[in-house]
Every structure is written in C-alpha cells, then in structure tokens.
Amino acid sequence: MTVTAATFEQRRRRVGLLFVLPALLVLAAVLGYPIVDSIMLALQRVTLTGGAIQQSWVGFDNFQRLFADATFQRAALNTAYFSAMEVVLVVLISLGVAVLLNHPMGRFGVFRILLIVPWAIAPVANAVLWKWILHANYGVLNGILKGLGLIDHYHVWLGTPVSALNFLLLVDVWKSVPFVALLILAGLQRVPSILYRAAYMDGAGPVQSFLHVTLPTIRSVIAIAVVLQTIWSLRVFDIVFVLTRGGPADATALLNFLAYRVTFNFLDLGYGSAIANVIFAITMLLAILYVWLLWPRPAGAKR
C-alpha cells in the first residue's frame, strides 16, 4: 500500500476548516444549544418547585395539548391573518415608496433619512409612541380626526377585537416599510437603464415598462422581501405587550406573545417551549426558502 501525500487543495481545505472551527463552536453554543434545549424542554413537564426546576419526560403531550387549546388556535389564526396582511401591505407600500424614491425627484437624501426614522426607533419606544397616539382619551389620532370633523366622539381604537388587531397591524406595517422599501430600492437601482430605453423604443408606456421590465427584474428581491417580512411578522411581540397585552379577550394574542405568556407568566416552561417550537419550525421553513432564493445559480438558470 502506498501512502500518498495530501494535495495542496486538501491541505488548504483542512486548514480552512481549522480556522472556521472556533466560529462553528461559538455558533453551536449560542444557537445550537438553546435550540436543542428548547426542543428537549417541549418534551417535558417543567415545574418550579423546591427552589429548583423539576423536569419529567412527557413525550409529545405538550404538542398534543396544542390541538385542544382554544387560546393557541385563536393565536395561530390571529398570527396567520397578521402575517398575511402584513406581508401584502408592507411589500405593496414599500414598492410604491421605492419607486417614488427611485424617481429623479425623489433622490434627495433627506427623503431616505425621513424614511428610515420609523425603522430606527427602538421597538418598545415605538410601541409606547403608538400607545399615546391611539389612547382612547388623550390620543393624537382622536384629536386630529375630531379637529378635522371626521369623527364626532373619541373612538376606542384598541377596544374591539377587529379594530385592535388591525391597529396593531398598522403599527407594525409603519415600522417595517422603511427597511423593505430600501431593499426594493436597491433592487430597482440595479435594473439596467438600457432595458427601459429598449422598452421605450418598442413603444411601451410607463405602466407597461413597470409591469414588463421593472417587476420581472426585481422579482427575486421581492421574493426575498416577502420571505423576510413573513419571518419578522412571526416574531412580533413588543407592540402586543405594550399596547394590548393580547386583549381584548385574546383578540390580539399572537403566537410569539402567547409563547412568552405561557413560559414566563404562567411558568409552564414545557408547554411554552412547545409553542415556541411551532414558531421555530415555521421560521426554519421560511429561512430555508430564503436561502434557496439567494443561492447562487448559473447565469440564465431560473429560480
């Protein structure tokens, strides 16, 4: 048997792996351990007794409980509605904003700075700001609408299930639009101007150019925006906690808020982890989709 020396490429890969190893270990500790531990917790009944956590294995009982839990089902429906509407609204509004910013008249830096403000505000500060805007007695929104004569009495915007959920949606859309608008703007600026000139030569108007040149060219950017926004909408917590605490009558309880409430307020760590794992599974699937969309492909290949 002859022992062949490692090729330069093999040695290069081995050294590369050695350099990457510390980062992989850190990732495993910071991300991998909590994920695995959370999955293990979801398979146990966890109680806080005797000054220590008592754990006992219950198999998939916590996941079975999800199917019989009306609050979980309500939160899942709320989350589905919230996410779907948020993605549609954020992407459509962001596309409109990006197109305006890409127009020669919209290219002043000040517009982009103003756009970024809602995104830059700290999440809890943003929620507190909206709490005062929407307050039933002293809210700015009621004041403006009454001042304009559009309403004759103050409304309780967070007082009914439908209104409360949709106002939370509005608040989160307001916060999310800037980033997605900038993402799409970057995509718009990569559309070769020669395509517009060619469309013009072929007799296409502005609407036809937008539909047949702009949209197809930024399709992958929009797809990424859709996936990212869906992931972010599943993580909404701060506005629910500050504005409604999930009420009235669980009308604004979203899955992430419910996971928090069950885990830290009820101290039902096992069941809370089961809810969190459902969110994690959905997010993971979306993340895989996101990676697939971004994966480099040979020129001309379709996604």
Added chain:
Amino acid sequence: MSTRMSRRTLLQGTTAAGAVASLPRFMTGPAFADTAKLSVFSPLPPDPAPPGAAKFSEDAFAQWKAAKGAEVEYEMLAWPQLHDRMATAFASGSAPWDIVYMCGWVPELQSNIIPYADALPKALVDDLPQSSFSTVTVDGKRYGAVFTLSLLTLFYNKAMLDQAGFKAPPKDWDELKRCAKELTHDGNYGFVLNYGDPAGIGGTASYWMTYLQQAGGKMYGEDGLPVFKGDAGVDALQLMVDLMPFTDPGSISYAGINDATNVLLAGRAGMMMNWPFMWNAGSDPKQSKIVGNLASAILPAGPAGSASIDGTDAWTITKSSKNPDKARELVEFYLDAEVQKRQVLDTGWLPIRLSVLADPEVQAKAPNAAVVLEQAKHPYDSFVTADYNEVTVAVGTEVQKALQGQKTAAQAIADAQDQVTAIVKRRKS
C-alpha cells in the same frame, strides 16, 4: 525624557497588569470595614416602593445603612414587568436579590423564598393586622410581611355626584347602577376601570372577584377546585355587564390602573375602584383637576354585603440571600413606625401598622385610611394560588368577552370555571 512603546514593553505591561489583577482582593483592594451588600427588587414609584427608591425617609435610610454597615442596591421595574422578571430569574437559578417585592405570588414562588416572618420582633408583629399575613402564608409558614394596607375602595367625584342629586356615595349595587347611569352624559361617564389586562391583582379578573365576594360567592371549594359557577359568580359578572353602558368605553383598552385613574382625575368619570395611593394623586393639583372633590367610601354592598380584594404588597427574602439576617433587619426598618408614617405622608401608600394608622397626623393627611380600615372589616380575599396568573388570565379573558357582548355572563362564567378546573387539575396531577 521620552519613552517609546515597543511590542515588548506592551507585552510586559499587560503581563504585569494581568498578574496584579489575578491577585486576591484583600491584597489589592483598599481596606474597608466588612459591609453587607443587600439587593432589593422593587416596583418603580408611584407603585409602592421603599425608602431610597421612593422619596421618603431618605435621611433615616442613610443612617440605618451607616449604623448597620450595609449597602443597599435597588433594582426597580414598572409593576407589570415585576412578576415575569422575577419568575425568569428564579427559574434560571440566577436571582441576584436578597429582598423581593411580592404581590400575590408567594404561593407560586414559595420555593424560592424563606419563611422569615416568624423571626420578626413580637412588638412589630402584634402591631400588624393578623389578616395581612394570609396572602403570604403557605402551609402554615409566613413567607413575607405586607407593608401597606392596600384594599380596593370606591373613589368618586363628589361634585359630579352632587350635581346628579346624590348626597352620598352608592351603598349597594342598585344605587351603584343608578348613580353610574345618572353621571353618564355629555362625554362623561359614571364609572371607569382598567379592563384591558385580564391578569393579576388589579386586573379584570380581580375586579370580578371583588363583586363575587359581595354576591356571597367564593372561588374555590375545600378540595381546591373552583366553585364559582353559581348564582353569585354570574350575578357578579352581570353587574359588570350592566355597568358597561355607563363605563368609560376606553376602559376595555386601559391595561394599567393609572390609565383609569387619569380619567377620573381629569373629571371625565364619576366613580372607580382604586387603591389607597389615589388619595395623594387626587390631592395634587399637578395631577388632578378634581382637587377637593375626590372622596372615598367602602365598596357598594352586594347581596352578601361589601367586600374587596387585598393588594398584598409584601417584602420577602430569597433563599439565595447571603445575608438573610441583615435582609430581615432591612424589612424591619421598612416597617419601622416612623418610616411607615413618612410612607403615607410623602407617598400616599398607607402604612400597615395599626398604631400608625391610628396616628392623628396620618388620619388628617390621609382621610381615606379610615375608609380602608372600615373596608377591612368586610371580606377581602384575593384568592391567590400557585397558578394565580394562569387562573386570572383565564377568568379575566372570559369576563372581557362578556363585557364586549361576545358571551352571556352565565356562559362566560361556565367557560371560565371549566378552564380553571383544567388548570388546577393539571397543577395537582
């Protein structure tokens, strides 16, 4: 003379610094007398907070620290965040405090605190209402000391009631409904409360528990299972539903008591249930538009008489405390008669010591103290259990559904009992 920093000198310097840093503290630190460091987890004012956290008895506090050789650090959070922060810290085994504030959470977190209250001086214990220990006692052991007499009573705008022809506050449920109806006109409402948060003491469920006791009902039977699905439970909720047309509609969105308090102090509502702290706020022109018109009375009686709930604000000592004796001494300082007196005079939170409550100066500054003492002659069970948060979220959510007309009172109470039964059985299983 100029020196040039080379890699060699930099390496030598850092090595020397590292060596010094690794030496034991007694070899490097300045010489201090042995001081005990105490960490206290407390609510942020205006919720009930101790000296040094709230502005009262600051000189006495400084003297106590000097005399005892103690350093006291406060970690303060807004009241709604206290439970979750504490529960998380205990669950992770990293609670850094010696003393923690509790509000109905003693049965739930009992395994993390010590039953120190029996070691308090007899003179002090004798000066506290014995009933104040009920919410901090588990299996016969006293885990805490309540530091403020905090029962819900009725607060009302005297001028509004006068204008509506009511010379006295409502005495019973019928008068309450009639009064609320008469006060509701021109954008003003007869009643206001914070129904936005279902959970905890001061949440929607706890208001219903108040009416439940007034109706002669109770939450749990001898076996620990819920027994409120009867006439008393339904009548209590029906009263809340009947009051809704005369209740500030924003109430369903107010998550905290301060939101509702502001409405009453702005003169936009005539009555509310509230804690004793409201007296100071209502007497402060910076916070109140109804100075001189705020009055207090015991809660209107239901079929079984008046009843309330207990705020249960207590100090407890953690198992992880390295200085439990010094921590107990600090609690004794918080309960010192003079500190208790300044507590009510400067912050509005009533003392718990009977001798201080009887003090003429205290009664002059806080005339509502007499009302609270009168209220204390009636039942005021807060029904705290190990799963209090989960129970109150379940009950409070059903109450909210009835208040919004999604369910009848009877249906909501029946559903609430089913949910609470499941919660209790799960805990016991």
